[in-house]
Amino acid sequence: MRTRGDDLYVAPDDPLSIVLEAVVRAAWLLVRLAIAVVKAVAPNAGSAIGLAVVGVTVWRFSLAAAAGLVVLIAVALTTWGFAHRDSFTRQAAPRLILLWRAPLYRLRWRHVAMRCGLVVHPHGVVTYDRATNQLVPHILRVVVDRSGRDRLLLRLPVGMTPDDVAAHSDAIGHAFGVDGTQVVRERPGRAWLELRRRDLLREVVRPEPATEVALTGIPVGLGDDARLWRFRVQGTHALIAGATGAGKGSVLWSLVHGLAPAIREGWVQVWALDPKGGMELGLGRGAFARFEGGAPEAMCDLLEEAVDLKTRRSLDLATHGKRLHQPSAESPHLVIVIDELATLSAFAERTVVRRIEHALGLLLTQGRAVGITVIAAVQDPGKDVVSWRDLFPTRIAMRLDNPIQVDMVLGDGARERGAEADHISELTPGVAYVRVEGSRDVRRVRSAFLTDEDVLALSTSLGDSRAESAREQHVMEKKGEAA
């Protein structure tokens, strides 16, 4: 006799039950996928509107109508792309890419963050069931910019800092298949994670035509954010560190190129010291008001002359009750360029070494307010240079040999925050990392490249204009004497 219980009994290997279970599981998976897609798409207005329009078209009309709409939009965009490539690349391309990339980042983010170890490890008892949701950063915004970077604005969970994100950013970059990453602080509790998909700095950067000069920011190259790299000259000293062939020379020449109009007008002067016998700076010596290339005593004398100038200017400022020097043709801003700081005193006698160190120390500690800027290049930031390093507010790390040198130049933790100067390729001389003024963040840049012909032309034109103004001054003096 069969009981009620026998009727309900279904054998585990019953084909019908297997199919039913598979259907239920598939439906559940689809629902979860749909929820995940909606959650990933919803925060991005563009993707959300696009999805909604397609959904409504299918619902109100038909699938074919929705497909037709998509094809129509695609044809319109392709025509725009062919007809006006520039405006399409500038305006449409980043927005279109964002439509699919933003949801994709959101869909994969939690999994990638957990796998890469970007997780807060809670202390004490975790009572909230879904606590893991709060242990990885939350993506607040995704931005795709024209320079080939995707930027994710993260809200950090309690217990996590931007440095923690930076420490795991390399692994996250690999997971998303990008070339490089960088972390930039936004405000407390938030940080931008920048993922570099295309490297703007792979191409050689040509110098901008030098126009009006502002000593607070001379354009010397390009940043990987597609903005100009501006080099502050006023009120600072700069140390440029890079292995041989890293492109230190191109930073110096780009700077002289950018200063050229002011040099012509006479309110900026560049004095150059090239301890390597003029190999680097000698080519364009016409650009410099003073040049010494090799003899330690002569270089020392030049530095001491600059110290005398500093003393005179300090007295002058004090007499007139001023705190800051204003450059003018009578009292030009002085830029002292030293091509290899470590060899400046390497071959000098002890007394000369002491004089050089004394003069350099005075210029670095007291020169800024009186319109004197020292810009020194160095190959090995470890050797003999460390004692000077802290006196240079602006520091630039070009290609370096090891990660320790990066922190030595840019400051502790700079390497971890993305300044991978030891990973700069030998094939991209001129690429460097610089500290962003007023913050601990670093920026990746490439200096503009002036060929030897450019340097010679610059040197000749600046040399000629200086000779011309010397002639004019001589004539004026003669007239004055005659009167």
Ligand SMILES: Nc1ncnc2c1ncn2[C@@H]1O[C@H](COP(=O)(O)OP(=O)(O)OP(=O)(O)O)[C@@H](O)[C@H]1O
């Ligand atoms: N910004 C740049 N863009 C493209 N190529 C560059 C750039 N800077 C330098 N180069 C190339 O790299 C070579 C080496 O550059 P440079 O002499 O400036 O390096 P350096 O760091 O001054 O080396 P060293 O310390 O040995 O003098 C140059 O001859 C030039 O061909």
